Amino acid sequence: MNRTMTCIACPRGCLLTVTGSNDNLEVSGYQCPRGIDYGRQEILLPLRMLTTTVRTMSVESPRLPVRLSTEVSKTRIFECMSVINHFTLNRSVKAGDVLIEDVCATGADLIATGGFDNEG
Amino acid sequence: MIDKNTRKLKAVRKKLKKAGFPDVTSVESNGAVLLTGNLDSWNDKVIAGYTAAGKGFRGIINDINVRGCDEPEMSMPLIKDELLAGRSLDAVIVGGGVIGCAIARELSRQNISIAVLEKESDLAMQASGRNDGMIHPGFAASPGTKKAVYNIRGNRMYTKLADELDFDLKRPGSILLFRSAWMKLMIPIFKLRCRNNRVDGRYRAMSAAEVKRIEPNVTETQHGGFLLPSAGIVSPYRVTMALAENAVLNGAEIFLNTAVTSLSLTSQQITEVHTNRGTLNCRVLINAAGVWSDKLAEMAGDRFFSIHGRKGMEAILDRSCGPLQNHIMGMPSLLGNKNSHSKGGGLVPCVEGNILLGPTAEEVPEREDYSTDSHTFSELLGQLGLNNELKASQIINYYSGIRAANWEEDFIIEPSQRVSNLIHAAAIQSPGLASAPAIAEDVAAFAVHALKAGGMKVQPRADFNPRRQAIPCLRELGSEQRARLIKRDPAYGEIMCRCEEVSKGEIRDALRSKVPATTVDGVKRRVRAGAGRCHGGFCLPRVIKIMAEELGVPLTDVTKKGGESRILRCETKEGAFDEAAV
Amino acid sequence: MKRQYSKRQYKDGQRRCCDVVVIGSGPAGMAAAVSAADAGASVCMIEREEKMGGILKQCIHDGFGLIRFEEKLTGPEYSWRYQQMVNERDIDFLNLTFLTKIERSGKGFSLEFVNPAEAVISIEAASVVMAMGCRERTDRQIFLHGQRPAGIFTAGQAQDFINLKGFMPGKRPVILGSGDIGLIMARRFTLEGASVRGVYEIASLPSGLTRNVVQCLEDFDIPLHLNTTVTEVHGRDRVEAVTVCRVDENRHPLQDTARRIDCDCLILSVGLIPENDILIPLGIELDPVTRGPVVDQFMHSSCPGIFSCGNALHVSDLVDYVSESGHAAGKAAAEWTKSDLVGSRKLRLSAGGIIQYIVPQSITEAEHEDSALPVYFRPSVPADRAEFLLKQSGRILYKKRFSYLKPSEMQRLEIDFARIDPEGEMPVVELTALGMEADDE
Numbered sequence A: 001m002n003r004t005m006t007c008i009a010c011p012r013g014c015l016l017t018v019t020g021s022n023d024n025l026e027v028s029g030y031q032c033p034r035g036i037d038y039g040r041q042e043i044l045l046p047l048r049m050l051t052t053t054v055r056t057m058s059v060e061s062p063r064l065p066v067r068l069s070t071e072v073s074k075t076r077i078f079e080c081m082s083v084i085n086h087f088t089l090n091r092s093v094k095a096g097d098v099l100i101e102d103v104c105a106t107g108a109d110l111i112a113t114g115g116f117d118n119e120g
Numbered sequence B: 001m002i003d004k005n006t007r008k009l010k011a012v013r014k015k016l017k018k019a020g021f022p023d024v025t026s027v028e029s030n031g032a033v034l035l036t037g038n039l040d041s042w043n044d045k046v047i048a049g050y051t052a053a054g055k056g057f058r059g060i061i062n063d064i065n066v067r068g069c070d071e072p073e074m075s076m077p078l079i080k081d082e083l084l085a086g087r088s089l090d091a092v093i094v095g096g097g098v099i100g101c102a103i104a105r106e107l108s109r110q111n112i113s114i115a116v117l118e119k120e121s122d123l124a125m126q127a128s129g130r131n132d133g134m135i136h137p138g139f140a141a142s143p144g145t146k147k148a149v150y151n152i153r154g155n156r157m158y159t160k161l162a163d164e165l166d167f168d169l170k171r172p173g174s175i176l177l178f179r180s181a182w183m184k185l186m187i188p189i190f191k192l193r194c195r196n197n198r199v200d201g202r203y204r205a206m207s208a209a210e211v212k213r214i215e216p217n218v219t220e221t222q223h224g225g226f227l228l229p230s231a232g233i234v235s236p237y238r239v240t241m242a243l244a245e246n247a248v249l250n251g252a253e254i255f256l257n258t259a260v261t262s263l264s265l266t267s268q269q270i271t272e273v274h275t276n277r278g279t280l281n282c283r284v285l286i287n288a289a290g291v292w293s294d295k296l297a298e299m300a301g302d303r304f305f306s307i308h309g310r311k312g313m314e315a316i317l318d319r320s321c322g323p324l325q326n327h328i329m330g331m332p333s334l335l336g337n338k339n340s341h342s343k344g345g346g347l348v349p350c351v352e353g354n355i356l357l358g359p360t361a362e363e364v365p366e367r368e369d370y371s372t373d374s375h376t377f378s379e380l381l382g383q384l385g386l387n388n389e390l391k392a393s394q395i396i397n398y399y400s401g402i403r404a405a406n407w408e409e410d411f412i413i414e415p416s417q418r419v420s421n422l423i424h425a426a427a428i429q430s431p432g433l434a435s436a437p438a439i440a441e442d443v444a445a446f447a448v449h450a451l452k453a454g455g456m457k458v459q460p461r462a463d464f465n466p467r468r469q470a471i472p473c474l475r476e477l478g479s480e481q482r483a484r485l486i487k488r489d490p491a492y493g494e495i496m497c498r499c500e501e502v503s504k505g506e507i508r509d510a511l512r513s514k515v516p517a518t519t520v521d522g523v524k525r526r527v528r529a530g531a532g533r534c535h536g537g538f539c540l541p542r543v544i545k546i547m548a549e550e551l552g553v554p555l556t557d558v559t560k561k562g563g564e565s566r567i568l569r570c571e572t573k574e575g576a577f578d579e580a581a582v
Numbered sequence C: 001m002k003r004q005y006s007k008r009q010y011k012d013g014q015r016r017c018c019d020v021v022v023i024g025s026g027p028a029g030m031a032a033a034v035s036a037a038d039a040g041a042s043v044c045m046i047e048r049e050e051k052m053g054g055i056l057k058q059c060i061h062d063g064f065g066l067i068r069f070e071e072k073l074t075g076p077e078y079s080w081r082y083q084q085m086v087n088e089r090d091i092d093f094l095n096l097t098f099l100t101k102i103e104r105s106g107k108g109f110s111l112e113f114v115n116p117a118e119a120v121i122s123i124e125a126a127s128v129v130m131a132m133g134c135r136e137r138t139d140r141q142i143f144l145h146g147q148r149p150a151g152i153f154t155a156g157q158a159q160d161f162i163n164l165k166g167f168m169p170g171k172r173p174v175i176l177g178s179g180d181i182g183l184i185m186a187r188r189f190t191l192e193g194a195s196v197r198g199v200y201e202i203a204s205l206p207s208g209l210t211r212n213v214v215q216c217l218e219d220f221d222i223p224l225h226l227n228t229t230v231t232e233v234h235g236r237d238r239v240e241a242v243t244v245c246r247v248d249e250n251r252h253p254l255q256d257t258a259r260r261i262d263c264d265c266l267i268l269s270v271g272l273i274p275e276n277d278i279l280i281p282l283g284i285e286l287d288p289v290t291r292g293p294v295v296d297q298f299m300h301s302s303c304p305g306i307f308s309c310g311n312a313l314h315v316s317d318l319v320d321y322v323s324e325s326g327h328a329a330g331k332a333a334a335e336w337t338k339s340d341l342v343g344s345r346k347l348r349l350s351a352g353g354i355i356q357y358i359v360p361q362s363i364t365e366a367e368h369e370d371s372a373l374p375v376y377f378r379p380s381v382p383a384d385r386a387e388f389l390l391k392q393s394g395r396i397l398y399k400k401r402f403s404y405l406k407p408s409e410m411q412r413l414e415i416d417f418a419r420i421d422p423e424g425e426m427p428v429v430e431l432t433a434l435g436m437e438a439d440d441e
Ligand SMILES: Cc1cc2nc3c(=O)[nH]c(=O)nc-3n(C[C@H](O)[C@H](O)[C@H](O)COP(=O)(O)OP(=O)(O)OC[C@H]3O[C@@H](n4cnc5c(N)ncnc54)[C@H](O)[C@@H]3O)c2cc1C
Pocket: B094, B095, B096, B097, B098, B099, B100, B117, B118, B119, B120, B123, B124, B125, B126, B127, B128, B129, B130, B131, B132, B133, B134, B135, B136, B258, B259, B260, B261, B288, B289, B290, B291, B292, B293, B296, B310, B311, B312, B313, B314, B359, B400, B401, B402, B403, B428, B429, B430, B431, B432, B433, B434, B435
């Protein structure tokens, strides 16, 4: 294993090099310890936040913004998207309400990031 | 007669040979000279065309083939149906530009049935929507030409027209700036030309200091100028719409997305008009087809001229520049190169308060290619220098238009000599907008004459209403008027376009007017939503939503300018991944 | 559409008066309204749209509020927190209300608005906070040529269509410009099933944040082409393709590198312009670099009583700083109505070295200064290490070192302006790039 990547834990954007095997990862190129964690995590299980929208029944607000409650594995993003894309909101919700529990068994819930008034 | 023509033809051939085109064949056809042969460049074809002109023929038909250079065909509407099948109309006008619409309005004074057929998705989509909007004073055209005569008449008619049709007309006057001191020697010649052409207003020469006084930001390179106070400005597409709406009010019909594809004649008389929307009959046909007017003449078997495109690019500066200039200003180069038929262009304060820069002029083989390029744009920017305060960074839009130029460089306004019920209003290039009301008056008279000759009883319509009311423009109203308007109709209190302060009410009215907008560009041209500095960045989503509601179509069916120009592709979420692999 | 309008009851025809009018209810406007109310002013906040939140309504991605709330929020969530603060206070909020005119009237201002329910509204205010945000540069402002098809959008427009309206402007976009909105939209397009043909950037560095380059492009294998631009658009009705060209060091296209890229829309992320045109008739001084008003440390413009904040003041990449400037402007606007700072002297800061711009651009002598106040700047070129100095009459008043500066990332620091001698010479701020010794840090 020998991979280079840009650390995004802070604006400095160090160019990291990660070498070694999964149980013994070596990170170099960092300028602060946060870079080590970032480099390791990116190899072992890169996590990403997914934010998107869901369809609603409303004409005035046909989409409601949503996100997952926690970051999920980068590789599962599109899988989650296809489930979310088939969801239609048909009730009133407020920001923070759970719309789908445990999306694709990732452990993350789909939550509304804005309020939605089904009558409106 | 034959001898005379042979002599003239000889002169044409001699001239062509001298100009280096010995292989171009010229023969007489329908009173005109028909040029054929092969040349290597478009530019040569242009030179040959102008070389052959001016030898006393009715026109030049330039059919020279340029190797490797195709002249594209006319673009066609997508629609195919039978909407017009079996219809019978007294007057059919081909072309919904300012000329066609002015003729329709003039003819709607009579008790006859009228239809305007326009192939584009809206009126004024070609030259009439892509010009300077200048009502020329009538100085530039050579005395004795149709251009000069119609321009002067048209200019005068605009004052009443603007009042009747409720469109903005301003007469800021134009200043022809002197490039060098010796141009002062031309002043008597300028004055003489004004007298010969019967230019209105107190035209006069001005010293450099005088020019500076009325135009404080004028370039230091001027050496005085010549003031033509009767020069006016209008919004060209709004004038076209106003004419059309008034014609519709008086019974005329407008058919958009309708192209004339061929004509059937019986004993030198047009009987059937074939379109993509069915075949109709007419008693008189009017050719106001702009850059395609030669093709229409050809359909009727009356070809005696040919059109080529003369492209002009223009740029619009932010409205905040409006106060920086009062008059139309240009600094023509009188020496200019020989084959340039440009008026030199300049800076025009628009009725909406922006400043317009241009136009340029270039002979082109394409008649409908409105693309712009950086080379011409740089040339255009050169004219900014006439005003010290204007900068390229103030430009908010630029576009091009194509003039319908013929080789004789004059309007063709006459009943056909071959076809008894055909009237030409062809090759109407600049100053066509300025001349439109006058051209329409004469063409309408020709048409009435032809109808009467065909045995029809034509009488003035008793209930003709010369007036048309424009959609109120919120931005231009005072506080009290605004308040009254919004109280009556709250949609006028909802601003949709922030740059031009256009309300929902105005947009809705544009979609419900006598000649309703059906496209985003159509809305923009009628009420200026999206015509400002952010270029629709803010209002486009709002505008298309209102359009979808008013037109009763899904959002994805709303187009920018008809045809396939849909704004949006599809909804999110549906079939999201089907094309991802492409 | 829901109309909220005024919470207060006014008798018809009654002229409205308040201490502070805030124009715009984005994060800057909401913060200004909250602070002004907390400082004891009567506040009226005006918004042309239906809801509060400004641009945040369509920024559904996360990354907002790390500084302000120490949380990674999405745009709507960040906005919601401020909305609650507004609702908790006695702030008069007028929505669907558009500012059309602002004029001086006595010591204060007379403002005119239109809205559908009340037609024309006039408000007299002692001070005004301008928080109208910014607009996007268009294809015409970068002098793009070619045909004129449908399918050319600004990134913000595309964001509105996809996130709020639920419509795709295209399925095979080319993105011109690597501003943050463009990068974010590259990801949004991809998540919604489109195939992004590439991001093209005329500069040699991306103009958006590094984290967005990584998370929005690299994660999805979207190519970023630097030193490359779109020179021509093709398509009669709808965008069919664009021509892209590499550029030389003067950003002139190298014609022999021209390539045609098939696509069905072109998304522009080529810069934002603060919205201040309505202030021009007041004769306000605008900074030619930021294109926002020239302000002092209280966000006070050259026109006494007019305050500016958020993206209308200068384009920020972090909403936290937007809110911060809003708070400062709101508080100062409220105080302005009580005290009278007109007579006090303004010292212009002179910026040197590799500073692209600095806000505030001037300093007003103030009686009781809180403490240190925030200053924002951008470098004109990237620098690994740089030193920021504030000097006056040869004396160094403040010094700070920075590492890894980029023009795309705005910097913030706090300066105690009480140290500046109001009678002294013009204070100078200077940013100097330091050598590379930082590498072996
Ligand atoms: C850059 C530029 C600047 C100019 N500036 C000025 C100025 O300042 N002042 C001035 O007076 N003049 C100016 N002109 C000239 C002026 O624009 C024209 O003279 C005028 O618009 C011509 O009007 P029209 O109706 O003949 O042509 P158009 O507006 O071109 O109308 C012809 C219409 O016919 C339609 N058509 C063609 N063939 C068919 C068919 N077979 N079936 C159905 N429809 C068909 C076309 O689609 C078109 O809409 C300028 C021109 C240009 C290009």
